[in-house]
Amino acid sequence: MPAREQEIFDRKIEEEIRIEPKDWMPADYRRMLIRQMSQHAHSEIVGMLPEGNWITRAPSLRRKATLIAKVQDEAGHGLYLYSATETLGITRDEMIEQLHAGMAKYSSIFNYPTLTWADIGAIGWLVDGAAIMNQVPLCRASYGPYARAMIRICKEESFHQRQGFEILLTLSRGSEAQKAMCQDAINRWWWPSLMMFGPNDDASPNSRLSMHWKIKRFSNDELRQKFVDACVDQVKTLNMLLPDSEIKWNENREHYDFGEINWEEFYEVIKGNGPCNRDRLEARKKAHAEGAWVREAAAAFAAKKNDSTKHLMYGSHTTS
């Protein structure tokens, strides 16, 4: 009875009642969630690569410890999201196969290289900052497991942004070379961070449907604007500049105007032609392949233990 089921589903969405895994849901809602949530999970996992690049070269023990903790968190975020996506009837293996086959997307931002230590600061401030903008409203997503995973993630994200900003702040108060390094990182990460919010609203039909189903709560452009407004103020503390001469307070809109994003670049990166797309996928596939023996050994060990407990149970009649 899809008509009646549809009615119940629509009423739940309308009344802000969360949809749970065993509830009936339209096939397109399920498809959209699987796509969005698995992309999100992949982004957390691939997102570890550009930062992992700097763990061994972090300038102090404190920086090394915090960077490891941050990257660990991102692994955790990936796991929360893979588990939440699995409740929709896809396995983690299938999702990972899709990623490795190049069929699944992840955030375009992780296809840019981390050239200097300052990039780790810029990633924390801008990339995690943009992610937080996106993720906070997702804590109210209509799909229960997604919303719950996002609540957990958001609690952990604010440390990520603060540690990044602290890195930049330290550099911004350092030598001329350190200041230059700080500004250079901001210059390179600013525009790709704005692209993280996705295409403009009029070019994003998916986003409209996602808002209709209350998965997303704000449009791409609304979130991007919030992010710009916040960063324009924050960059002053760093005494640095955002690389956009068109940023200007707009009295009527009560928001900052900003320049046009290079959408051509955005679509090229999405298509797989960014500076690091190939490297990232290769690194993921290599890590997965090199971990195969661990998975095998653990499975073999578990099977062996299972056998010996069975033997014990059937051999003696002492189980209570």
Added chain:
Amino acid sequence: MEAIPPRENWPLWEVFIRARQGLDHKHAGSLHAADAQMAIENARDVYTRRNEGISIWVVESRYIHASSPAESGSFYDPANDKVYRHPGFYHLPDELKNM
């Protein structure tokens, strides 16, 4: 390349965490692990990186049986018309204290 076919991969476990002594274990999420020991260790790494728990339970997801949301109307029906199970059902004079 992949030695273990997907079907034989690690089972799914549900994780329950007691946040503090005196509280119930509460469902925290799920994860994959080869066995119970690994599930507990992974749960520690995934769900208690910031002292969120002092005790972890794991149970393989396939052992959890759930009521069906489709029947929730009739299933909980027996409780619907028994308002007399709530204290507010009983009308007593205001001068009555400590009750």
